[in-house]
Amino acid sequence: MNIIQTVGLTKCFGDFVANDSIDLSVEETEIKCIVGENGAGKSTLMNMLYGLLWPTSGQILIRNKEIKLKGPTDAIRHGIGMVHQHFKLVNSLTVYENVMLGVEVNKGRTPIIDQKEEIKKVAALIEQYGFQLNPTDKIEDISVGSRQRVEILKMLYRNVDILILDEPTAVLTPQEVDELMVNLKKLREQGKTIIVITHKLREVMELSDSVTVIKQGKVVGNLKTEDTSEGELAQLMVGRDVVLPAISERNTDISEKVLYEVKNLTTINESGKELIDRISFHVKEGEILGVAGVEGNGQSELVKVLTGLMESTAGTVFLKGKDLTNIWPKQLRKNGIGIIPEDRYGQGLCKDMSIADNCIAGQQDDKGFCRLGILNKKCICDRRDKYIKDYDIRIGNVQGNVSDLSGGNAQKIIVARELEANPQLLIACQPTRGVDIGSIEFIHKQLIMFRDQGKGVLLISSELSEILSLSDRIIVMFKGRLVGELSSKEVTKMQIGLLMAGISERGSSL
């Protein structure tokens, strides 16, 4: 029977309709996946089921009875629990403190918390579900996969029947993903209903019993997993045949000249622990070097060091023979390095500044824009208009701020700005994260064109398919070290997956 159902559920943010009359039904003890592109409205839907957002209209039914959710505590009371993509854990507290947050146990009538009792309860729960966790570990000390298990445990402690997971595999190694799927199936056997939001179609096929496809706020398909395929789902998601990027055809040969050389690059965090450890690689002219790895294994730090936002403690960086080790961002640009940063709103753009102002970021010293310290506003606006035209950037109000743009269009501004400066090497970090399919295709094409001019690209991405389709050579990072180098022609996903999880080709753990 339907354990949870929505009827005509709608959510509007002002004029924008995020969810348009959604009819969804989930059967008891099934695993359902909700798929859709970035920005399709999946998270909005789930936030309404968890009480974090209130519907504009429509109904939510639990076991055929309508309910109104005023907040997360309401949802939990009705047996709905949620594990968010960005964990809602308190780092300085322990596992058991996080699990018991909001439902602490006191010593008798006093307001003092009974820590022993809490630890006992949580330990029992861990045992019951077979999670590998230590109740007294601090969150800041445990792995990402473990943190996710704490989040799930939080919900299980509160006796939820329905567990919603939002993009759970974004931060896991392929092996951890498999582990998660096993755990979810076990939970289903114990009588729980699971809803997973994801855009990874392979996982949908392996894990779910049924799939609902959402596109631009509307439901466009409700299928049984065994009756469909990845291709069909992809088509429903975007409404056309998506060319899942095949390995790009090369028009030119890779030269043998080394463009960019990094040797033994190392840096540490505040406690003195190595974040990246003796990283060495090179990029040749006319080559795209892909850096694969699950997020959190040092890629961010590597990029920060290479883009001048962090200092290295050892190692060297050379571009065409010139020493660029530890130079500051301004010098990097002057020496011909372009940067597409990992967090477009953190390092790439300023949300509260105008589009024109963002178009010259990093280049404000250039003679075209600035004379004797005064900015030439007309030149800047001309440049902005050029980018909008050449890079197909969709803008409502040209004078507006970057915050008015969608993720894909904002990313295109960065791409335009960096490529138009004509660098020698482009460092592209997670270039298509959170970007719609159309923009993804566009950006990939730009990267290929750039490479074909004989330049180099250092591509860092946690989307394995992106790495596989664009790179000429692939290196893998694990726990701050480089653990493997492969040529893209011969590699298999299995090989990379193992390396990403720290298991060397000989089968031993790294």
Add this chain to the structure above:
Amino acid sequence: MKVNKVKYLNGLINTVLPVFLAFLIGGIAILAIGENPLKTYWILMEKSLFTSKGLMNTLHYASPLILTGLAIAITFKANLYNMGVEGQMLLGGFFAGITGAYLTGMSPLVHKVICLAVGVLCGMLFALVPALLKVKCNVNEMVVTLMLNYAVLKVLEYLATGVFRDLGSGYVATPIIQESAMFNRSGASSLTMFFIIAIICLAIMYVVMKHSKLGYEITAIGKNTEFAEAAGMNVKRKIMMMMMISGALSGLAGAGYMMSEQFKFTLGFSGSPGLGWDGMLIALLGGHNPLGVLVASIFYAALKTGSDNINLYTNVPKEIVAMVQGLIILFLAVKFIKRRAS
């Protein structure tokens, strides 16, 4: 364009409403002691804005306020809190006064320039301390500048009662500055060249903030330091530059005030609550707009000079102005953050 007009109107309402509310509550306090609030407010404004002598005096008092207001406004733009404007101003004023008093036999122009330069330098150097601490050790500049304000006050107290004391004077003060260092008054009022200097600074800062690369970088730093650093603006260097500019403006304010009004350093040099804190109010009222700074300075100077008259014509204590000042800042605090976010 329509969007801009609406935004402008919103901005105006955002500024005027808090002031109105503050005066309303102040009015209630005045009523509570049995006086007429409208009469009180009218007296406040009348003498200071509606006579030509009064207006000139008001502009005169507005001069240091324009500068301290600017000093705080530019650091606000960068998301820094330079609470040390008061201390930097006092330091500038004090040493300008010493230079003015002890340096003899100079031509008026040279003497004034030296005194102003000394004031600016003192303010800059003193602002360097929290700037360096912020940049090198990442210390919260707000707490440091607050602490240093108290420290500087005590040091100046010590210097004024000890080494530099004017023994001929009946209360604690430094010697009166030489005539060559005093700004000449125009006509019967107190208006001096200092006002022009303040306006010139205002104009310069406007051009810098709206049209120069530095202004662009300061705005970027205020909104997102990571972005600023990634875009090649050496954030640490810019922060130091900004604090020093702020200190320079504060020092100039103190020096000019010394040379156009006080002529000697006393323990009540800066008035109550202090020109630096008045600058805070002005920055909040008008900081996003040079015209706003000017209007706010004149408005507040009018309040200040008018407050002396309140005592003469009513029974209302002149502290009512300081109370209204606190209330204005309180109500502005809400708009302050909304403006930033939009």
Add this chain to the structure above:
Amino acid sequence: MDLLNHILYDTIYHSTPIILCVLGGMFAYKANVLNIALEGMMLSGAFFTALIVLLTESIALGIVAGISSSLILGLIFSFMGITKKGNVIIVGLAVNLFVPALIAFILQLMSTSNINLNMLDATAFKINIPIIKDIPLLGGMLSGHPPLTYLSFAAIALLSVLMYHTKFGIYVRVVGENEDAAKSLGIKSDLFKYAAVLIGSVCCALAGVNLSLERLALFTNDMTAGRGFIAIAAIYCGQGKPVVSSMYAILFGVARALAINLSIYAGAASGLFDIIPYIVMVIVLAVVSALKYRNSKSRIIKLE
């Protein structure tokens, strides 16, 4: 020997108001609401307590008045800063500017510049503990203080327990560290922020009571002399931890005690002793921050 006794006694004596402010302010710090209105709350507590005692000759009523005034300030601060999402630093500053102005206004109406509580004998407040007071050195230090002093030291322990061993303390810390996490579990973050600020109000009011009532039976409009800001510096130096922050507060007490007791030897420069605590705080802040970030290789500065 006598000098040492005095210094030790004065240390405890002068640390008290700071410790109370520190203990009050640290909850707001942990809840990520920067409460710089401690100064104003303390002054208000001092004033209204003195005023009501003057008018009613009842100490109890006076203390109630003092605490109430501080609570009202706390509510205004919370409303403007939390509910209305105003810039808490500006709101705090506004309070700090408004309170002395209001007090001066009232004093002016009363045609006086300070409040003399002649009917009280301040020395009567001092508690001389029977056996302890005769212990050499320690006795002089521990005995003979007014009640709030003992209360403040006890409060260090009490409020530590509140912060680390009760639901309330955990929720305040969670709200400050990860507000999202709190909200996702249905914890009303605004409520706890209000509570944190109001605890600060009460503690600061008591600090004010200590200043005006217990010590001198006198109120002047600049009594607090920046102690509220010293408390803020102490909280920052100690990163909101009760015991460590209180230690820094005691450091100020030491500096003050030295300044007072050694001023006989220093003559005209005695005023300079008073800047020692401020300079010490700045140095401590610099050192603490420098140590905290010494290994950080990041070039990005965070501006609050």
